[in-house]
Amino acid sequence: MSRIARKVCIIGDFAVGKTSTVARYVNNVFSEKYLTTVGVKIDTKDVALADGRELRMVIWDIAGSDRFSAAEFAYMRGAQAYLLVADGTRPETLENALALRNAVEQRYGKLPHVLLVNKFDLEDDWQIADSDLDALRGDGATILCTSARTGKCVERAFSELAQSLLGGAT
Amino acid sequence: MSELLEELPPQLREHVMSLLADSFSCLCLGVDASGRLTESFGDSAAFGLQLPGPAESLEEALPFLVGLDLATPATISAINLDSHTVDLHVLPGEPAWLVLVDRSAEVATRSRLQQAVNETRLVNAEQRRLMDQLIDSRAELALRQQEAEEASRQKSEFIAGMAHEFRTPLTSVLGYTQLLSERVAALPAAVTQLAAIERAARHLLSLVENNLDQARLEAGTLVVHPADARLRDLVDDLTVIMAPLAADKGLSFGAYVANEVPAVLWLDEVRLRQVLVNLLSNAIKFTDEGSVNLHVSWHDDWLDCEVHDTGPGIPEHAQVRIFEAFARLENTELKPGAGLGLNISMRLAQLMGGEIALTSQPGDGSAFIVHVPARPGRLRERTRSREQLSVQLQRRSGTPVPLLVAEDNPDIMQLLEAFLTPAGYALSKVSDGLEAVQRALAERPRLAILDMNMPGLDGMRVAEKLRAAGFEGRLLALTATRGADHRQAALDAGFDEFLSKPVQMPHLLSTLERMLEDD
Numbered sequence: 001m002s003r004i005a006r007k008v009c010i011i012g013d014f015a016v017g018k019t020s021t022v023a024r025y026v027n028n029v030f031s032e033k034y035l036t037t038v039g040v041k042i043d044t045k046d047v048a049l050a051d052g053r054e055l056r057m058v059i060w061d062i063a064g065s066d067r068f069s070a071a072e073f074a075y076m077r078g079a080q081a082y083l084l085v086a087d088g089t090r091p092e093t094l095e096n097a098l099a100l101r102n103a104v105e106q107r108y109g110k111l112p113h114v115l116l117v118n119k120f121d122l123e124d125d126w127q128i129a130d131s132d133l134d135a136l137r138g139d140g141a142t143i144l145c146t147s148a149r150t151g152k153c154v155e156r157a158f159s160e161l162a163q164s165l166l167g168g169a170t
Numbered sequence: 171m172s173e174l175l176e177e178l179p180p181q182l183r184e185h186v187m188s189l190l191a192d193s194f195s196c197l198c199l200g201v202d203a204s205g206r207l208t209e210s211f212g213d214s215a216a217f218g219l220q221l222p223g224p225a226e227s228l229e230e231a232l233p234f235l236v237g238l239d240l241a242t243p244a245t246i247s248a249i250n251l252d253s254h255t256v257d258l259h260v261l262p263g264e265p266a267w268l269v270l271v272d273r274s275a276e277v278a279t280r281s282r283l284q285q286a287v288n289e290t291r292l293v294n295a296e297q298r299r300l301m302d303q304l305i306d307s308r309a310e311l312a313l314r315q316q317e318a319e320e321a322s323r324q325k326s327e328f329i330a331g332m333a334h335e336f337r338t339p340l341t342s343v344l345g346y347t348q349l350l351s352e353r354v355a356a357l358p359a360a361v362t363q364l365a366a367i368e369r370a371a372r373h374l375l376s377l378v379e380n381n382l383d384q385a386r387l388e389a390g391t392l393v394v395h396p397a398d399a400r401l402r403d404l405v406d407d408l409t410v411i412m413a414p415l416a417a418d419k420g421l422s423f424g425a426y427v428a429n430e431v432p433a434v435l436w437l438d439e440v441r442l443r444q445v446l447v448n449l450l451s452n453a454i455k456f457t458d459e460g461s462v463n464l465h466v467s468w469h470d471d472w473l474d475c476e477v478h479d480t481g482p483g484i485p486e487h488a489q490v491r492i493f494e495a496f497a498r499l500e501n502t503e504l505k506p507g508a509g510l511g512l513n514i515s516m517r518l519a520q521l522m523g524g525e526i527a528l529t530s531q532p533g534d535g536s537a538f539i540v541h542v543p544a545r546p547g548r549l550r551e552r553t554r555s556r557e558q559l560s561v562q563l564q565r566r567s568g569t570p571v572p573l574l575v576a577e578d579n580p581d582i583m584q585l586l587e588a589f590l591t592p593a594g595y596a597l598s599k600v601s602d603g604l605e606a607v608q609r610a611l612a613e614r615p616r617l618a619i620l621d622m623n624m625p626g627l628d629g630m631r632v633a634e635k636l637r638a639a640g641f642e643g644r645l646l647a648l649t650a651t652r653g654a655d656h657r658q659a660a661l662d663a664g665f666d667e668f669l670s671k672p673v674q675m676p677h678l679l680s681t682l683e684r685m686l687e688d689d
Binding site for chain 2: 005006007014015034035036037038039040041042044056058060063064071074075077078079080089090125
């Protein structure tokens with residue numbers, strides 16, 4: 001069985017749940033304790049494709065930041081797609097995610113990506129209006145409301161990303 | 171550092187190099203164009219890495235190499251591997267070299283600092299969010315409070331408006347009933363029927379008044395306005411109103427004011443009257459034989475008005491409940507009432523700074539004691555002047571006393587005429603505010619009764635204009651609008667007395683008498 005390896009990145013502001021999202025996807029675990037990522041953490045996940053091949057996603061979980069410096073741009077080099085994560089309880093993290101997307105596109109051009117608005121389980125604290133997300137969807141963005149705590153839409157997020165990497169072969 | 175090393179003598183350079191090598195853990199990997207490992211230097215196990223054999227792809231063992239461009243020099247810092255954190259340096263060439271430098275200790279320190287920084291930022295963000303929520307909540311609360319106040323104001327206005335609309339026709343109903351009773355005194359059946367009409371009308375009136383006061387108490391808009399009040403006049407008025415009601419039921423009625431009660435007391439006469447009317451009416455309503463008595467005493471700036479009856483009494487378990495709004499006792503369903511009177515009376519007594527106490531035994535009657543603060547007033551006790559005597563002499567001699575009456579409702583005007591003319595008054599009648607001013611200034615009567623709502627000019631403006639023009643006669647406001655605030659506004663405008671419709675004719679007559687005596 002042949003295997004294709006692809007580098008993908010997960011980026012976004014600090015404490016939006018990037019590492020938790022990867023942990024939920026790769027190991028199906030969740031921890032309530034917040035642990036800051038310094039630098040980059042690398043995980044892999046092998047995905048069986050519909051055509052019999054296997055996709056190895058090498059996931060670069062980049063330390064949270066509202067803007068990229070040279071170090072973060074270096075992490076993004078060679079990535080073929082990325083997940084952009086915001087925290088639904090902190091509206092400013094969505095603005096920062098969109099700013100990061102602009103920065104990435106300026107440096108590396110348009111790459112396939114999916115925007116995750118995370119912490120959907122915190123309904124009472126949710127502060128992002130559906131209308132705002134609909135407006136972004138209108139611009140062609142793929143947006144999912146996710147919860148690393150419950151696992152809601154996490155699998156689907158990576159599946160969408162894999163699909164965009166391989167042109168619908170998942 | 172590299173410049174320094176070049177400057178050092180070879181022997182020293184070698185030593186420094188060995189020191190540097192000891193302080194860095196380093197792994198160097200040569201990689202060919204097909205991505206296979208050609209050679210390596212350093213202890214890969216110390217980095218937690220298991221290097222592949224020559225035939226295997228290096229990317230399988232080191233996934234972070236996926237997507238890495240070996241033809242471009244690069245430094246990628248702080249890559250967290252399973253057990254170590256490394257900086258990766260890419261040196262292009264044939265083979266290309268990958269240099270991994272262990273940064274675990276340094277990154278661990280940075281992690282701790284960054285963790286503290288991020289946690290602080292999260293706390294700050296949460297604080298900002300809570301502050302925003304607090305601000306929003308307070309704004310929302312203020313808005314809701316404003317809406318509630320507006321709703322309450324509208325409700326009070328509606329009830330006040332309704333009460334006003336009820337009072338004018340009730341004045342006619344009660345007044346004409348009373349008038350007819352006198353005229354058909356020889357027909358016992360008619361007198362009985364008219365008494366039934368009067369009872370029903372008074373019941374309707376008390377429901378209206380109680381609902382209005384209840385609404386005001388709930389809205390917190392009911393306030394007391396203490397002023398100088400002649401307590402004995404109040405008791406006389408109450409006797410005039412209550413004695414006939416008691417007599418109708420075959421009860422004896424007595425009102426007694428102790429000698430020590432000052433002639434003038436500082437209290438809200440309107441509200442005290444309301445409380446006593448309510449307690450006395452209740453006592454008469456629930457007493458079927460015997461007596462109802464009012465005893466008034468005073469000591470240490472406190473006034474006690476005790477209403478005693480020989481009615482059925484109130485069981486102990488119900489003595490608190492009867493003061494609750496809408497409370498009715500089991501054996502009182504057949505008596506009319508909405509159960510608001512005692513609650514309103516208690517709240518009025520409390521507003522005045524006092525209370526109502528109750529002592530009662532089933533089968534042994536009840537005593538309600540209104541206990542309110544009342545220091546002596548500032549007005550001097552009345553002494554009869556020669557002029558006052560002349561009024562009385564004038565009345566007794568049969569010379570009518572001139573009286574201006576301004577009232578736009580023809581039914582009420584006719585009613586007033588029917589009562590006042592036989593009582594010795596000569597009425598000069600007007601139905602318009604402007605005309606009232608002109609007539610009063612032209613005729614200069616000793617007393618004018620002014621309706622408050624009249625076309626042309628309302629009663630308040632009429633009083634102001636008359637006082638401004640030097641009119642010295644007494645002014646009595648007659649209005650369908652009640653309340654201490656209206657009363658005070660009327661007194662401020664220049665009125666001497668204020669009566670609410672429907673006024674009982676004996677009360678009107680005694681008020682006129684008193685006003686002329688005071689003149």
